[in-house]
Amino acid sequence: MSETITKSLSPMPQERLLQLDNVGVHFPTRDGLVKAVNGVSYHVNKGEVLGIVGESGSGKSVTARSIMRLQPKYAINASGTIRYRCKSGEELLINEQDRLGRTMRNLRGNEIGMIFQEPMTALSPVHTIGTQIMRTVMLHRNVSKAEARARAIELLTKVQMPRPNDIVDRFPHHLSGGMRQRAMIALALACDPALLIADEPTTALDVTTEAQILELLKRLQDEMNMAIVFITHNFGVVADIADRVAVMYLGRVVETGTVDEIFYEPKHPYTQALLQSIPRLGRSHGRRLRTIAGMVPDPFNVPTGCSFHPRCMHAVGGICDVQTPEDVVFASGQRARCHFAGQDRQAEAAQ
Amino acid sequence: MTTISKTSVPMHEDHIISVRSARKYFPVQEGWMRRVKGYVKAVDDITFDIRKGETFGLVGESGSGKSSIARLILRAYDLTGGEILFRRADGSVIDVSTLSDRDLRDIRREMQMIFQDPYSSLNPRMTLLDLVGEPLVIHGVGSQGEIRDRVAELLRLVGLRPEYLTRYPHAFSGGQRQRIGIARALALNPSFIAADEAVSALDVSVAAQNINLMQDLQEKFGLTYLFITHDLGMVEHISDRIGVMYLGRLMEVGPTDEMFAKPLHPYTEALLAAVPQPDPRGNRARKRVPLKGEIADAMNIPTGCPFHPRCAYADAKCRGEVPELRVVKSGRQVRCHHAETLDLIGVAAE
Numbered sequence: 001m002s003e004t005i006t007k008s009l010s011p012m013p014q015e016r017l018l019q020l021d022n023v024g025v026h027f028p029t030r031d032g033l034v035k036a037v038n039g040v041s042y043h044v045n046k047g048e049v050l051g052i053v054g055e056s057g058s059g060k061s062v063t064a065r066s067i068m069r070l071q072p073k074y075a076i077n078a079s080g081t082i083r084y085r086c087k088s089g090e091e092l093l094i095n096e097q098d099r100l101g102r103t104m105r106n107l108r109g110n111e112i113g114m115i116f117q118e119p120m121t122a123l124s125p126v127h128t129i130g131t132q133i134m135r136t137v138m139l140h141r142n143v144s145k146a147e148a149r150a151r152a153i154e155l156l157t158k159v160q161m162p163r164p165n166d167i168v169d170r171f172p173h174h175l176s177g178g179m180r181q182r183a184m185i186a187l188a189l190a191c192d193p194a195l196l197i198a199d200e201p202t203t204a205l206d207v208t209t210e211a212q213i214l215e216l217l218k219r220l221q222d223e224m225n226m227a228i229v230f231i232t233h234n235f236g237v238v239a240d241i242a243d244r245v246a247v248m249y250l251g252r253v254v255e256t257g258t259v260d261e262i263f264y265e266p267k268h269p270y271t272q273a274l275l276q277s278i279p280r281l282g283r284s285h286g287r288r289l290r291t292i293a294g295m296v297p298d299p300f301n302v303p304t305g306c307s308f309h310p311r312c313m314h315a316v317g318g319i320c321d322v323q324t325p326e327d328v329v330f331a332s333g334q335r336a337r338c339h340f341a342g343q344d345r346q347a348e349a350a351q
Numbered sequence: 352m353t354t355i356s357k358t359s360v361p362m363h364e365d366h367i368i369s370v371r372s373a374r375k376y377f378p379v380q381e382g383w384m385r386r387v388k389g390y391v392k393a394v395d396d397i398t399f400d401i402r403k404g405e406t407f408g409l410v411g412e413s414g415s416g417k418s419s420i421a422r423l424i425l426r427a428y429d430l431t432g433g434e435i436l437f438r439r440a441d442g443s444v445i446d447v448s449t450l451s452d453r454d455l456r457d458i459r460r461e462m463q464m465i466f467q468d469p470y471s472s473l474n475p476r477m478t479l480l481d482l483v484g485e486p487l488v489i490h491g492v493g494s495q496g497e498i499r500d501r502v503a504e505l506l507r508l509v510g511l512r513p514e515y516l517t518r519y520p521h522a523f524s525g526g527q528r529q530r531i532g533i534a535r536a537l538a539l540n541p542s543f544i545a546a547d548e549a550v551s552a553l554d555v556s557v558a559a560q561n562i563n564l565m566q567d568l569q570e571k572f573g574l575t576y577l578f579i580t581h582d583l584g585m586v587e588h589i590s591d592r593i594g595v596m597y598l599g600r601l602m603e604v605g606p607t608d609e610m611f612a613k614p615l616h617p618y619t620e621a622l623l624a625a626v627p628q629p630d631p632r633g634n635r636a637r638k639r640v641p642l643k644g645e646i647a648d649a650m651n652i653p654t655g656c657p658f659h660p661r662c663a664y665a666d667a668k669c670r671g672e673v674p675e676l677r678v679v680k681s682g683r684q685v686r687c688h689h690a691e692t693l694d695l696i697g698v699a700a701e
Contacts, residue, residue: 055554056525176645177413206412206581211625211641233554236584236627240634259631277559278629279588282611282698288566289559289588295524296554 012043012083012091017195017227018067019043023080023095025062025071034299036062038251039079044195046085049221049228051242051259053235053274057296059251060231064197067229068108069099086111087194110140113188117200119180123172129156129183130168136190155186159216178209182216189220196221197229202237214241235278239263247271250296250307257334267328267336269312306339314340362436362444367543367575368401368424372433375419379650391649393419395599396433398676401543403438406569406576408590408607410583410622412646416599417579421545423448424577425464426455437462440542460490463536467548469528473520479506479531480516486538505534509564526557530564537568545577550585562589583626587611595619598647598657601676605683612697615685617662620695656688664693 012019025037037059044050052060065071067082082094084107097104108114116122124132133152137143143151149168156164159182172180181201188196198217202210218241221228232238238245238259245262247255247270255268266272276290294311297303303310309320319339328341336342362369375394378387393416401407409417422428424435430448437447440461450458466472473482483502487493493501503513509530520528529549536544546565550558566589568574580586586593587607595603595610595618603616614620621642628634644661647653656674659665668688676686687693 055556178645206646207583207622207625208412208642209645211627211639214627215639215641234627235555235629239629239631240627242631263629263631274555275629277556279584280630281584281587281623281626281628289563291559291563292556295526295557 009081009083012085015045017044017046017048017085018229019081019083020063020067021081021083023063023066023082024078025059025066026076026078027072028074028076032300035078035302036251036299037066038302040248040251040253041080042246042253042256044227044229046194047221047225047227049230049241049243051238051245052229052231052248053233053238053245054248055233055296057250057299058248060248061199063248064114064199064229064231067094067197068112068114069094069097069104070108070114071099084111084195106140109136109188109193110191111193112195112197113191113193114197114199115181115184115188115201117203119177119184120172122184123180123187125172128169128171129175129186133168133187133190136187140191151190152186155190156183158189158220159183159186161186177205178212181205181209181213185213185216185220189224189226192224193226195227195229197231199231200233201230203232203234210237217241235263235275247274250299250302252307252337254308254338255334255336257332261332261334265334267330267334267341268338269314270308271336273311273313306337316340362438363400365402366400367403367438368577369436370397370399370420370424370433371436373397373420373423373430373435374432375416375423375428376431389650392599392652393649394423396676397599397601398433399594399601399604401575401577402592403542404569404573404575405591406578406589408586408593409577409579409596410581410586410593411596412581414598414646414649415596417596418547419599420596421464421547421577421579425459425462425545426450437543456490460486460539461541462543462545463539463541465529465532465536465544465546465549467551469525469532469552472532473528475520478517478519479511482520482531483534483538486535490539492539501538502534505537508537508568509534524557526553526561529553529561533561533565533568537572540572541574543575543577545579547579548581549578551580551582558585565589583622595622598649598652600657600686601684602658602687603683603685604676605685609683610697614695614697615679615683615690615693616658616687617664617693617695618658620697621661621663623698624696656686664689 021041023037023040027034027036040063054060077095084092084094086092130149130152133155134148137148137151153164153168156167161167161179161182175183202213205213230241242259245259246253249270255271262271266275273292277292279289292311305321305323306325309315325337325339327335327337329335373394374396376390376392379389379391381388409420411417423430426447435447436444438444480502483505484498487498487501503516506513506515511527511530550561569576578586578589590607593607593610594601597618602618614623624639625641642661653660655671656669659669674686674688676684678684679690
């Protein structure tokens with residue numbers, strides 16, 4: 001990994017593990033250009049859990065996949081930089097790497113691990129759990145087959161798989177959903193990655209299994225001092241696991257802050273509205289749910305100005321529908337991409 | 352039309368559905384002779400009533416049998432044992448499980464279903480007019496022109512534009528498709544609708560819109576809902592009463608507020624504790640202890656109480672004796688030997 005950063009970028013702070021600046025990913029389709037990701041910036045520090053929330057189509061998964069360079073071939077990396085600090089301390093410009101090249105192959109699995117929503121499609125159905133873990137270990141580490149197998153069993157034990165000595169020789173279809181998810185986590189952790197990208201890892205699970213997996217991820221993150229990018233649409237899950245949160249809407253990050261800031265002092269109208277539209281246990285019975293008017297616009301016709309303005313209850317004509325808002329940065333570091341962030345819009349609207 | 356046998360206890364006047372000792376066993380076959388090697392007890396000795404005009408929620412993990420119950424009520428499955436009584440709009444009571452095909456068709460005008468997946472439950476080759484009008488055509492309600500008007504009216508009811516009549520489902524988003532499913536279910540003016548994970552596939556803001564719509568329609572037409580979901584926040588929001596299922600059995604039945612404030616069954620407590628709340632400070636303070644293990648294999652249901660291997664309070668009695676669903680307090684039933692002595696924690700009301 002000898003790629004050095006172009007002079008124009010200021011170096012990342014030492015504790016910074018991953019930094020995305022103004023990332024754009026577009027997909028040419030028969031019906032036109034889809035700007036799936038349209039200027040996303042966020043960062044992850046070492047050992048930190050960044051939660052990324054947003055509705056479907058907000059671009060949260062596409063962004064995460066571009067960190068691993070796992071996009072389809074026809075994807076256009078329209079803009080921006082993705083920088084990653086390797087275990088050696090070097091800064092690597094991911095977006096300039098060949099997606100099939102040696103550097104990226106070395107990065108995937110070894111530096112950055114990834115887990116997905118549906119383990120049945122992410123795991124190979126024709127190889128045992130053990131084989132799949134062993135291949136990853138042997139690809140990145142100079143170890144014998146026996147050592148790799150021992151490592152596989154060790155990893156399965158680490159993710160609290162019941163009967164690891166038996167499961168190591170089982171195929172994914174032998175396992176329940178929760179166990180498959182554990183196997184996939186073991187696979188992702190095989191080479192002690194510094195960063196784990198978790199794309200909706202608990203969405204397909206029952207609440208009780210979800211709670212088990214979240215506890216497991218929290219424990220592993222703590223033990224291994226690993227950073228996690230945790231993508232979800234579930235606000236409960238993100239409140240449980242994240243240190244900081246980025247809220248995405250239509251290919252942009254509309255708000256970032258610490259988990260407490262996002263949940264107790266949301267500054268962007270979209271975050272505020274989303275938080276009000278979820279039923280909360282113990283306090284919502286019989287009450288009417290607040291909704292967000294309309295629906296997420298289709299990606300071919302992204303609204304002008306602030307892309308949320310057609311659904312925003314505080315939108316001001318002549319400003320929100322014309323000018324694209326910039327991030328408003330608060331003293332605490334919280335950022336909201338809204339013309340009126342931090343101002344009392346409700347009062348204004350009432351006048 | 353079949354009337355109920357004389358041995359049955361008459362149905363309470365306020366009840367629209369009465370499920371009594373319902374059982375559904377699926378045979379598990381083996382070998383080319385298809386020898387039956389055992390049964391999956393998807394629904395085992397389930398008894399509950401649904402009151403007219405209420406929303407009854409059914410919750411439980413996957414494989415607990417909640418969808419099977421909806422299918423039994425609508426007779427998509429045949430019962431292995433027990434009976435399911437339904438009060439028709441004219442006040443007469445019938446046993447759904449013994450109806451002939453012809454009578455069933457008649458009864459299905461009064462009970463309808465909304466499905467989870469708005470992508471696979473709508474035929475992509477049919478326009479909205481065909482989709483929503485299909486029940487009307489099948490039941491021979493009205494001429495072509497009348498059907499067209501009725502479909503337009505139904506679309507308006509669920510918040511879709513009547514101009515969409517000639518469009519195909521692919522032109523609509525998930526939330527809109529779910530509304531098409533709702534319009535279709537409403538076409539024949541049913542009194543009872545079973546909604547199986549009706550909003551589970553939708554984004555939060557869209558789910559909220561559809562839940563509000565379902566509540567509006569309930570008020571407007573006096574509908575009764577059976578609302579099946581694994582989302583405890585949603586079920587609490589919409590349901591008047593809730594049944595908690597585990598491994599084909601009802602573990603607890605009661606009014607939503609009371610049950611969530613103070614559950615009587617350890618499984619209900621565990622479920623409530625497992626839900627991550629959109630409240631980071633609360634989550635940090637709560638120190639959740641996740642339920643151990645996984646739901647048992649439905650072919651090898653544990654002896655005694657089916658929940659005992661995962662239950663923190665289980666003792667010798669739980670391992671040996673199967674608890675019955677019994678009334679503990681007024682309006683509250685629970686299937687646990689120790690319901691009276693346990694002091695369980697729910698979710699505190701604000």
